[in-house]
Amino acid sequence: MTEDVNKYLSGLKKWKFELKKLREIILDCGVKEEFKWMHPCYTENGKNIVLIHEFKGYCAILFHKGAVLKDPENILVQQTENVQSARQIRFTNLLKIEELEPTIKKYIQEAIENEKLGKKVEKKKTSEFKVPKELEQIFCENINFKTAFKNLTAGRQRGYLLHFNKPNQSKTKISRIEKNIERIINGYGLNDCICGLSKRKPNCDGSHKQLEKNK
Incomplete structure (x- = not known):
């Protein structure tokens, strides 16, 4: 765990507990924690896998290549119509994160495997x-x-x-x-x-x- 991420989380006025829980879930998947684009980012062999960030109305885990995930639960969100690759899972409370923990880990493992296989988003x-x-x-x-x-x-x-x-x-x-x-x-x-x-x-x-x- 990085000190930059600790400072980021401790400075949050909203979504602090939700993002701390997401951090815990993501780190349990064996990825490396870094701090990029002013947010906690998690990588595998130097490849960006997911990022966590906060907005006024929700917090989210963002999959950098979410467009190639299977998404059987239909929970991935395209932030805007112009976003080609990334996809979010959005949350508005800690309980929902806890309920979806197994699913979140499953999606992260798929994202890691996709990177290993060299899957790319057709842009x-x-x-x-x-x-x-x-x-x-x-x-x-x-x-x-x-x-x-x-x-x-x-x-x-x-x-x-x-x-x-x-x-x-x-x-x-x-x-x-x-x-x-x-x-x-x-x-x-x-x-x-x-x-x-x-x-x-x-x-x-x-x-x-x-x-x-x-x-």
């Missing part, structure tokens, strides 16, 4: 993601921006396309695109660190907020 190709007409228009007006976008990695392109497509209103889509033009031209992904302070580059861990406080 949509970047070319299958919708390019909003607002982005196409700005591409026509700014060829350097279009070139920079096409030079991004496939994952970074998908992240931006999901971000730009999410709003319903055209003006909101345009605002999101314009806000990220410079970031894209500089080769950064939507969640990449641009301040240089992040301890988990290239991802941003919120360290830039220190700069904002000092202004």
Whole structure:
């Protein structure tokens, strides 16, 4: 058990006992405990298996490749329609976690076995993601921006396309695109660190907020 996870759990104001129980169940499956993305993460031979996290209305165990689990109990939840790989089991009380303990362990063991077998989630190709007409228009007006976008990695392109497509209103889509033009031209992904302070580059861990406080 890691000290970072101990600090994380002790600092929770909600779902503390539920997440402690999930931690106990997961560790009983023989995985390694780490602290990634500011949450307890559990791995097998360096491969991410599950993560536990909390939200306002529920806490959850997240399977990184939950899309390939069989899910005979029909308890896995796709967090949003844009999430391709991960799946959650959600909880709102400790009793439910205790009731599902055998099932949780069964799903974790299957996830571990899937990693050993090298199972992969069949993800949509970047070319299958919708390019909003607002982005196409700005591409026509700014060829350097279009070139920079096409030079991004496939994952970074998908992240931006999901971000730009999410709003319903055209003006909101345009605002999101314009806000990220410079970031894209500089080769950064939507969640990449641009301040240089992040301890988990290239991802941003919120360290830039220190700069904002000092202004």
